[in-house]
Amino acid sequence: MEExxxxxxxxxxxxxxxxxxxxxxxxxxxxxxxxNNDEEEGETVSVLSSDxxxxxxxxxxxxxxxxxxxxxxxxxxxxxMVIDLAKCKNARKCVSxxxxxxxxxxxxxxxxxxxxxxxxxxxxxxxxxxxxxxNQPPCVKVCPVGATYKRTDGIVLVDxxxxxxxxxxxxxxxxxxxxxxxxxxxxxxxxAERDYSPESSVPSKVGTVGKCDFCPDMxxxxxxxxxxxxxxxxxxxxxxxxxxIVTNGNESFRFSKLIHDRAGYHYxxxxxxxxxxxxxxxxxxIFDYEDGFENLSExxxxxxxxxxxxxx
Amino acid sequence: MDQDPKTTRALNFFAAxxxxxxxxxxxxxxxxxxxxxxxxxxxxxxxIEGHIVTGMRDNVVWGIYIVNFIFFIGISYAGALxxxxxxxxxxxxRTPIIRIAEIITVISTIIxxxxxxxxxxxxxxxxxxxxxxxIQSPIIWDVLAITTYLIGSIIFLYLAxxxxxxxxxxxxxxxxxxxxxxxxxxxxxxGTAKQNRYLERGLNIMSAIIIPLAILVHSVLAWIxxxxxxxxxxxxxxxxxxxxxxxxSGTGVLIIAMWVFRKYYHLEAYITKIHFNYLGIILMILGAxxxxxxxxxxxxxxYGSETWEMEVLYRLxxxxxxxxxxxxxxxxxxxxxxxxxxxxxxxxxNSITAVSAIAVLALWIKRYLIIIxxxxxxxxxxxxxxxxxxxxxxxxxxxxxxxxxxxLFCLLFFLFSxxxxxxxVSKTDDRKDYSELRTLVMKRIMKRKLKEAQLKEFNxx
Numbered sequence: 001m002e003e004x005x006x007x008x009x010x011x012x013x014x015x016x017x018x019x020x021x022x023x024x025x026x027x028x029x030x031x032x033x034x035x036n037n038d039e040e041e042g043e044t045v046s047v048l049s050s051d052x053x054x055x056x057x058x059x060x061x062x063x064x065x066x067x068x069x070x071x072x073x074x075x076x077x078x079x080x081m082v083i084d085l086a087k088c089k090n091a092r093k094c095v096s097x098x099x100x101x102x103x104x105x106x107x108x109x110x111x112x113x114x115x116x117x118x119x120x121x122x123x124x125x126x127x128x129x130x131x132x133x134x135n136q137p138p139c140v141k142v143c144p145v146g147a148t149y150k151r152t153d154g155i156v157l158v159d160x161x162x163x164x165x166x167x168x169x170x171x172x173x174x175x176x177x178x179x180x181x182x183x184x185x186x187x188x189x190x191x192a193e194r195d196y197s198p199e200s201s202v203p204s205k206v207g208t209v210g211k212c213d214f215c216p217d218m219x220x221x222x223x224x225x226x227x228x229x230x231x232x233x234x235x236x237x238x239x240x241x242x243x244x245i246v247t248n249g250n251e252s253f254r255f256s257k258l259i260h261d262r263a264g265y266h267y268x269x270x271x272x273x274x275x276x277x278x279x280x281x282x283x284x285x286i287f288d289y290e291d292g293f294e295n296l297s298e299x300x301x302x303x304x305x306x307x308x309x310x311x312x
Numbered sequence: 313m314d315q316d317p318k319t320t321r322a323l324n325f326f327a328a329x330x331x332x333x334x335x336x337x338x339x340x341x342x343x344x345x346x347x348x349x350x351x352x353x354x355x356x357x358x359x360i361e362g363h364i365v366t367g368m369r370d371n372v373v374w375g376i377y378i379v380n381f382i383f384f385i386g387i388s389y390a391g392a393l394x395x396x397x398x399x400x401x402x403x404x405x406r407t408p409i410i411r412i413a414e415i416i417t418v419i420s421t422i423i424x425x426x427x428x429x430x431x432x433x434x435x436x437x438x439x440x441x442x443x444x445x446x447i448q449s450p451i452i453w454d455v456l457a458i459t460t461y462l463i464g465s466i467i468f469l470y471l472a473x474x475x476x477x478x479x480x481x482x483x484x485x486x487x488x489x490x491x492x493x494x495x496x497x498x499x500x501x502x503g504t505a506k507q508n509r510y511l512e513r514g515l516n517i518m519s520a521i522i523i524p525l526a527i528l529v530h531s532v533l534a535w536i537x538x539x540x541x542x543x544x545x546x547x548x549x550x551x552x553x554x555x556x557x558x559x560x561s562g563t564g565v566l567i568i569a570m571w572v573f574r575k576y577y578h579l580e581a582y583i584t585k586i587h588f589n590y591l592g593i594i595l596m597i598l599g600a601x602x603x604x605x606x607x608x609x610x611x612x613x614x615y616g617s618e619t620w621e622m623e624v625l626y627r628l629x630x631x632x633x634x635x636x637x638x639x640x641x642x643x644x645x646x647x648x649x650x651x652x653x654x655x656x657x658x659x660x661x662n663s664i665t666a667v668s669a670i671a672v673l674a675l676w677i678k679r680y681l682i683i684i685x686x687x688x689x690x691x692x693x694x695x696x697x698x699x700x701x702x703x704x705x706x707x708x709x710x711x712x713x714x715x716x717x718x719x720l721f722c723l724l725f726f727l728f729s730x731x732x733x734x735x736x737v738s739k740t741d742d743r744k745d746y747s748e749l750r751t752l753v754m755k756r757i758m759k760r761k762l763k764e765a766q767l768k769e770f771n772x773x
Binding site: 138147164174180209300 | 363373374433434445451537539541691697
């Protein structure tokens, strides 16, 4: 017991003093730097050092904190998505919001909505499908250069600055989640000038592979992905499995309870990919599936109807 | 170097052809160059405009570039397996054909991988394979296997050519560059007993290495497809299936090349009907083996009748989609060579070459049928209004690059034949080796029989 107390107090001592010491060192360092540059003109900023002193630091001497390690993932997180098929009526807002956010053309869809019918006698339903961010991702396995990778927070990302465009990941993905940039994208000026990061996937690079990224850049700011907040019917829930919570912006659920109560399932679980996207079956639906044809042209309706059920 | 009159005669015959070129030869060269220029144009267009100029789209992400890649790596088997095995077994009739086979190997192993590069979205990042290469990826296996294979087959061809290069060095050519190049390449080879011994040993080792290497290369290639969760690809049979298909097509191309050079350079005295017959019989056996694999592959997936597998099969058997191609590639291309070669009355130089050509074409189409229908059948329904995203059809750019690859193959072959005799002219010591081997085997058999007889005697008493 006593020993335990001792170690605890020792740990406490270190945890209290180390930041102080570090703060003092950086404070002194910054101070000395600002002193050295005293003669030069320039804006100064008041900075509170971690030992509680207010210091004046020249703006030019300040460097931003290191950018987040985009290959590591956000510590302590395990992102999941739950899609409630009972509420989807093919409003396609998730598709268009995603396209707008990532600067995609209207034809390239990272979020897709399929009309599914498992067999001739079963009911058709709308099926929004992002990347599943599998825990056993076949795409990551085959990438020859590690351009697509799995992070600790469960997200599978593509580094478009490393991708060589061999498209092996596209043939390996059984869920058709990946989209190739066949030609130079027409981006807005603002988007084209942004610094590229695999977390934002913007600006896109020609000749490389893109896909739904679960918007980790937004998650860092605590904002829901656009497909979640953009959905008028609250179909898509996003959240953290470690905190056991998912939300669609309006209502929040305990993830485990939602999956348990509503019989959540994995699409094509038999492939052994262990997705991080869960579906709630389309029972007690609030829309008829035909409501989903509202925004579609005659041709599109015909096309959707003819291509749902596998013919053989 | 000592020369027997037969070698001198052959050397004079080939040296004369190597320095001269006929009018029709020049025209053929120009035609080949035009095709290659067409490919160059297509390449520039593709680099400037991006992959949008090809018929490849998000579902069919690999088109005929990959088909050509598999095809060329397949025909490279001519030199690797055929000449490797013939060399190891010391088959005496191999001498006039092994050089052709080895040249096929080297050229097609250079051209094949170029198609992979055409398929890459970012050629400018080729260095990433070295910087970030992951050994877990079958593509890296492929890169390693093919580079090793290419180096191995170049060494094999070179070792097998050293004797001829030494002869050419001593031949009174008019041009100076020839002398310089031959002198450099012949490595002071003079045909001493020691040199001959080392050379033979090197050739034996290389032919033993090249066989497993060739099998590995095509297995890895098959695994690129077999490792994915795709109907029509995810099959355990794929690696041996690809290997057999590759030797089949390699033998076919070898027969065609023999026929062409025989006509072109009047080699009737060297390449005889026997060679066509023997290779024809090898082709027939390989055809039967390949047909067996094909049958086994489609029968199991049809009988199992899993939804996804059936989707692909129905596409292949649909008259409006791939049936006629499938019929030609999997039935005509297999049965016709077997029937024509099996029946002695049909078997002659021209017919064997004709069925070889059919088999080679059928195998190109078969590779197309392996790649495209599977990619057109994703697991999720294909709900895309853009027809080019649903059905793949190669564009002019892709065809231009395909034909220019074939033209480049022919051109390089032609240039090789102007640089070195297309048939080994120097006398090799094969027959001696072969008879030695045979006496060795005979001695062993005799010994065993003697022992058995003694044992019998002993049991009786």
